[in-house]
Amino acid sequence: MTQINGFGAYQNTMLQKMQSKQKADADETVKKAKEQEKIRAARNQRSDKADKTEATQDTEVKLSDKAKALLDELKSKYGNMDFFVADYSTEAEAQSYLSRGTKEFSVLIDPATLEAMAADEETKTKYTDMIDKATSQLSEIKDQLEEDEGTEVKRIGITINDDGTMSMFAELEQISERRREAIAKEREARAAEAEEAEKKAADRAEKKSAEDAGEADQGINAAEADPVHRGRGPQGGRELPEFMRPDEKVKRTVVSADNVEDLIAGIKNVNWDEIEAEEVKPQVGGRFNFSV
Structure with missing residues (x-):
């Protein structure tokens, strides 16, 4: 009898857990449905407004004041x-907008x-x-990919x-x-320059009084004080390293995915042997080229 009662209690517990899970799944389904309804309502409202005005391909997207304020908030x-805020229906359209990015x-x-x-805080x-999650994960993995895989992630595009x-x-x-x-050589040179500048600053501090040091600091050569600015060209810009000169050829490609994990896996699985090298050319306007 005790065993039967125990088994009955076990069944009741499992039934309660199953019912709780079903309720949670149902609540999540309802929540997603409400989100989609809000988005559809916003899209229908935009379509109604668009029908009342002539539209061209270059027409600026019409947004509510709340949406404009949110966009400014995101940019800040x-x-x-x-x-970028735009209507798109294909991956190619999305890439055409993302190609304008410079960051x-x-x-x-x-x-x-x-x-x-803009209408709902949740x-x-x-x-x-x-x-936040996607950019954080991708920022963390970029240096690792450069060191371990020999792959530089130039830019990343995200569509919501x-x-x-x-x-x-x-x-x-x-x-x-x-x-x-x-x-590697450039990193070593920068580290050596920084160490040298720090050593010279320490030597000056030891040899001169505080007053003399204050006067002398005004005459410090800018290149010596700020090693990052050394090695710049005549126009004030950093001279291109040898590996970035116009005669250098590089291999480029684009990887797409629906989540961070798949994107990272896709990056690691790129077969560079199958990709043809191209000459380094200055890019005009947006630097994000998805047309590879």
């Missing part, structure tokens, strides 16, 4: 990102999604958390989709052995 918060990350948001974010938090998902594109460039050596 994320200084290393370019934000480390480029983010493309559907207008209806931006409106939904929706806004959901998408900004997605951006209206179904609550995210798509990503990474523009990659192979680091040749010659370039690796040049990068």
Whole structure:
């Protein structure tokens, strides 16, 4: 009898757990449905307004004051990102917008999604958390990819989709052995310059009084005081290292994925032997080239 009662209690416990999980899944489904409804409503409202005015391909996206304020907030918060708001239906369209970016990350948001974010704090938090997580993970992995895989992540494009998902594109460039050596030498040179400047500053502090040191500091050569500015060209810009001269050829490609993990895996699985090298050419306007 005790065993039967024990088994009955076990069944009741499992039934309660299963019911709790079903309820949680149902609540999550309802929550997602509400988010999609908000986005669809915002899109329908935009479509109604668009029908009343003539539209051309270059027509600026019409946003509510709240959406404009949110866009300004995002641009201010994320200084290393370019934000684009546009309607798009294909990956090629998304890439055409992202190609205009000039910063480390480029983010493309559907207008209806931006409106939904502006209207609901929970929706806004959901998408900004997605951006934070993706950019944080990718920033951490970039140096590792450069050292371990010989791959430089030049720029990253992110699209916020209206179904609550995210798509990503990474523009990659192979680091040749010659370039690796040049990068290592430049790092060593910068470290030596910084150490030398620090040593000279310490020597001056020991030899001169505080008053004399204050006067002498005004005459310190700028290149000596700030080693980062040494080795610049006649126009004030840093001279191009040998591996970046116009006669150098590099291999470039683009990898896309629907999440950070798959993007990183795709980057690591790039077969550079199958990619043709191209000459280094100055890029005009946007630096993000997804047309590879």
